[in-house]
Amino acid sequence: xxxxxxxxxxxxxxxxxxxxxxxxxxxxxxxxxxxxxxxxxxxxxxxxxxxxxxxxxxxxxxxxxxxxxxxxxxxxxxxxxxxxxxxxxxxxxxxxxxxxxxxxxxxxxxxxxxxxxxxxxxxxxxxxxxxxxxxxxxxxxxxxxxxxxxxxxxxxxxxxxxxxxxxxxxxxxxxxxxxxxxxxxxxxxxxxxxxxxxxxxxxxxxxxxxxxxxxxxxxxxxxxxxxxxxxxxxxxxxxxxxxxxxxxxxxxxxxxxxxxxxxxxxxxxxxxxxxxxxxxxxxxxxxxxxxxxxxxxxxxxxxxxxxxxxxxxxxxxxxxxxxxxxxxxxxxx
Numbered sequence: 001x002x003x004x005x006x007x008x009x010x011x012x013x014x015x016x017x018x019x020x021x022x023x024x025x026x027x028x029x030x031x032x033x034x035x036x037x038x039x040x041x042x043x044x045x046x047x048x049x050x051x052x053x054x055x056x057x058x059x060x061x062x063x064x065x066x067x068x069x070x071x072x073x074x075x076x077x078x079x080x081x082x083x084x085x086x087x088x089x090x091x092x093x094x095x096x097x098x099x100x101x102x103x104x105x106x107x108x109x110x111x112x113x114x115x116x117x118x119x120x121x122x123x124x125x126x127x128x129x130x131x132x133x134x135x136x137x138x139x140x141x142x143x144x145x146x147x148x149x150x151x152x153x154x155x156x157x158x159x160x161x162x163x164x165x166x167x168x169x170x171x172x173x174x175x176x177x178x179x180x181x182x183x184x185x186x187x188x189x190x191x192x193x194x195x196x197x198x199x200x201x202x203x204x205x206x207x208x209x210x211x212x213x214x215x216x217x218x219x220x221x222x223x224x225x226x227x228x229x230x231x232x233x234x235x236x237x238x239x240x241x242x243x244x245x246x247x248x249x250x251x252x253x254x255x256x257x258x259x260x261x262x263x264x265x266x267x268x269x270x271x272x273x274x275x276x277x278x279x280x281x282x283x284x285x286x287x288x289x290x291x292x293x294x295x296x297x298x299x300x301x302x303x304x305x306x307x308x309x310x311x312x313x314x315x316x317x318x319x320x321x322x323x324x325x326x327x328x329x330x331x332x333x
Contacts, residue, residue, distance in 0.1 A: 004048045013042040024050055026092055063093045065306060066114035068107055070125040070149070072099040075249045075278050076293055077125065080147060083299030084123060091307060093120070104129035115142070121306045123147050128193060143309035145302045149194045155318040157309075159302040162322040163195050166291045167202030168209075169327040170245045170273040173289065175210050177333050179243040179271055182207065183218035183234055185227065185255070186247030196221065199247050199275060227254035243271035243333060249278050256284070271333035275325075287330035294323050 006024075010017045015035060022030045023039045031039075042048075067084055069077045085095050096114060100107035104127045111133060114122055121143030126134065134154055137144050146158040167184075174182050184203045186196040200221070204214045218241050220230040231254075234241055246252035252274035259266055266272050266286055274281070277292040301321055308314055 004046045006048075006050075009039065009042050009046060009048050012046060013038050015039065061120050061310075062118050064096060064117070064119045065093055065310075066096045066098065066110075066119045066122040068098045068100055068110050068114070068122060068124045070100055070102050070107075070127055071250075072097075073250065074276070076148070076276050076295055079295035080299040080302075083296045084303050087300055087303040088307075100125075100127055102127055108133055111137075120310045121145070123302050123306055125149060126151060143306055145306045145309075147298070147302050150320050151194075157305045157317050158320040159298050159305070160320065160322055161195065161293050161298070162324055163198035164202035164205065166275050166293075166325040167199045167245065168206040169291050169325060170275065170289075171203060171206035171210070173273065173327060173329065174243045174245075174271060174333055175212075177271065179333065180212055181215075181218070181239060181242045182212075182245065183220070183241035183243070184245040184247060185220040185222070185230055185251055187221070187250060188223050189221045196247055203245060224250050224254065227251060228258050231255065231258045241270075243273070246272065246274040249274065249276035252276070252278065252288070252290075256288070267331070267333050273333055277328055281328070281330065286332050288332045289330045290328050291325045292328050293325055298323050 006017055006020050010020045013020070015038070019031055019035065020039055023036060028036050065088055067081055069081065071077060072081075081097055088095055096117070096119065098110035098114070100110060107127045108130050111122065111124070111130070123145045125148045126146055128149065128151060131151065131154070134144070134151065134156065138154060138156060144156055146156050148160050150158045150160055171182060184200060186199060189196045189200070200219060203219075207214050217237055218234070220233070222230045234244070244255060246255045252272075255272060255274075258264075259270065259272070264270050273289045273291065275291045277290040278288075281288040281290050301323070305317055309316065
């Protein structure tokens with residue numbers, strides 16, 4: 001069976017090859033609506049499949065970007081991936097998603113694989129332990145954007161939450177409702193993972209702004225499987241906390257599971273707020289107050305920054321963009 005070429009499409013539609021090329025690149029402003037529909041109908045009639053490899057060689061682009069996620073289990077991560085995919089699909093790009101599992105070696109292997117496949121750029125949720133690799137990408141002028149986490153010593157465009165404000169919104173709400181003995185629990189801060197460190201600092205600063213000294217016994221940073229033990233330690237204190245701020249959605253899941261298993265009533269026995277909104281927060285009993293990240297807005301900004309580097313449009317942006325969270329007030333405090 002003969003392979004249909006762009007020349008066949010042009011001849012059948014009675015237009016030039018350049019016009020068909022403009023159509024394939026979605027540059028519809030260079031043709032009339034009648035011509036666009038004619039080419040569209042011809043492509044469908046002839047079952048034309050563009051030669052992606054030839055197109056890539058000609059335009060020196062694979063029209064593919066990579067997304068290396070630190071932990072795909074986070075609700076925020078899946079929301080961001082979905083929005084990035086949607087953005088680049090509209091631009092005629094495909095995405096390859098890799099899950100590093102917060103493992104620096106796995107992250108390194110994925111980044112090297114993506115570069116070997118000659119993707120046009122990568123959005124990374126950095127594990128923070130591959131500084132030489134990040135720096136080499138930067139030195140190579142390879143398009144790269146960090147998402148969710150920042151590494152201060154590298155001038156790499158970064159999109160992340162205002163984590164201090166996220167904690168402040170939660171602490172302010174707890175105190176407004178009359179709680180003063182407030183605990184925070186996050187997943188591990190090994191490798192200085194910036195959002196977790198910033199949320200803890202925001203927690204301390206917010207308590208201080210209300211004249212409340214922080215109690216080190218009320219701060220826990222542990223691996224996800226150690227969260228039940230950390231919660232038990234809270235309740236074994238001579239003065240247990242009245243409220244808990246869950247540092248992310250994985251922590252919130254474990255906190256709620258622990259409360260159910262130990263028949264601890266929310267909010268009467270313990271108030272709870274989680275950073276990261278989760279789908280069940282609005283119908284859990286009681287409904288759970290959360291601090292929401294603007295995931296779609298953050299994803300779109302990261303995608304725009306990466307595409308600008310890929311297309312070399314405008315001055316390179318290496319700043320850290322911090323977007324504002326919002327408190328979704330419900331019944332858990």
